[in-house]
Amino acid sequence: MKPVNQKAWLMVLPVLLCVAFSAVLPLMTVVNYSVQDILSPTQKVFVGLEWFREVMQDPDLHGALLRQLIFSACVLLLQVPLGIAVALAMPAQGWRASLTLVLLALPLLVPWNVVGTVWQIFARDDIGLMGQLLARAGFDYNYASDANDAWSTVLLMDVWHWTPLVALLCYAGLRAIPEAYYQAARIDGASKLAVFRHIQLPKLRGVLLIAVLLRLMDSFMIYTEPFVLTGGGPGNSTTFLSQYLTQKAVGQFDLGPAAAFSLVYFLIILVMCFVLFNFLKAAEAPADATKGNAP
């Protein structure tokens, strides 16, 4: 056994301190709030799991959670295939490739609240380009009053905003596939579909894993854009989890339930990412397992 050098702790101490103050302590504060009823700055009562119980039975929260799950599922189902398709269609080199890359990166550079504002105006049926065009085409479209319209607008906005991220990741993944694979496929007489199915898609697994995780986490925590665009309305129809949480904590100052809910929210995201990560990883595992005992 090697002697353990305890000096290593000294080396990681600065990082530990940073993490403690930036993440662990705030999280502990939230835990603290979640088990107490804060009546005033000087008065508080320990309530145990009361807030958790209350939050778990809150029908508004159930609604927000359901909307959130549907929204995130839609985001993944739309953006991942679309991102792959865009990456496949992109030119591989030359000035066209550079131009496409810049154009694709543009939505990612726009501040999130600006994205919301842009779409809020863009989709208005009185002065917005898209709203006007839809209205003239005979659609009864109004995202401020119709829940379905609000939903589709929020989704469309998110697709516009974030598909480029998936596309850029996939583009990088595609460029990393050695030319020999395509050459071998040509010699083997593989169709375009077979090349996609047996070469490109398997080789994209790594970047797709990252893309799916990023999009899942980000979409699950989405706040700014729908807040600016619809304010969660009409009614509660586009109120997602983080917005509901903000309403509770900052709007109503229900710090206890809000804290309890934050922890639940945090756990949900953690568990989802954990499950998803392991699920996607598992697809690669059998091949790796045989590597060790190969003759």
Added chain:
Amino acid sequence: MARIELVNVGHAYGGAANAGTETRWALRPMTMTWRDGGAYALLGPSGCGKTTLLNLISGLLTPTQGRILFDGKDITQLGPRERNIAQVFQFPVLYDTMTVFDNLAFPLRNRGWKEAAVRTRVGEVAELLDLAADLKRRARGLPPDAQQKISLGRGLVRTDVAAVLLDEPLTVIDPHLKWLLRRKLKQIHQQLKVSLIYVTHDQVEALTFAEEVVVMNHGEVLQVGTPQALYEAPEHTFVGHFIGSPGMNFLPCKLGANEARMGDVTLPMDAEWLARAAAAGTEHQLGFRPDAAEVLAAPVASTAGAAWQPARVQSFQPMGTHSLLQLGFGGGSVWVRAAAAFQPAGDYVWLRPLPGKLALFADQRLVPRSATEASIAPHASTPEAGAAP
């Protein structure tokens, strides 16, 4: 199986517009025939056009000019799918998600084979390549040598393969497995009588593997010949330099009427040979292999007047089976092989290049010893090439 003919085939990346200038050719226009069932090695340094030549044959590239014939049939415009070529790349190319069986079956399924026929054929090829036990495993988890065999197998499953092209297939293989795989390749070659073209920059690999070696440099085929011919009669200074370790010694020389002068050394030579060399080019070099010279530690009585020359010892390396000497000689530096027991006595040794093994080069190209020899040499570009009796 097929005889492969390249007729005036040249290739420039970027198309004909780039082909104009001499330097832009990735492969300079060349005419060459590959015998049906032959085992060829394409040898040359990185970037010399080996892979371009290979890709032209397999159809991955369409030549900028010229025609490619398989058994006399023009297939220049056909794609790789129609050409029935098996190609193995530098690193294993596998379909990651598939089993070994599915990998081998892939080309057949793409061609619409019936599943029963696929199973029989894949079984045969797996047997041939010793992959039968691994058929159900995922191709990806196998060791590199098995993966390369799968790559090869995907080419071989197709019946009537015209040729197997291998592009430095042993690069990623462990040294102790290399010779096993190379032997397997030879075995398959003998069993299937299929033409093999093997690209490598490793001369040992080329010389041990191939019946004939094609040496390339700067997009040009410099010589085609048996390993022995390449060693004994390199037609280009590059071939002499590239084949053999250490390579051939070259000394720039001035030609006289009856002798060649290199620095302070003068060697008597055949007048007619010298005349042809002078006519063939302006820059001349004398070449001899490290084992084509005698060396003595001290002058003896017979050395006087017998073309023995003093040479300064620059380095001395006992190699076990022989010794290697680097000598200052004729205004340059040469490598000479001596017996294992040889020991230089002082700073100088006495050297005599064997007159029968000297080679004369004019502008990098070999000047044959006699005019008749020139007519036999298949790639002599000298005008008297057609003057065979």
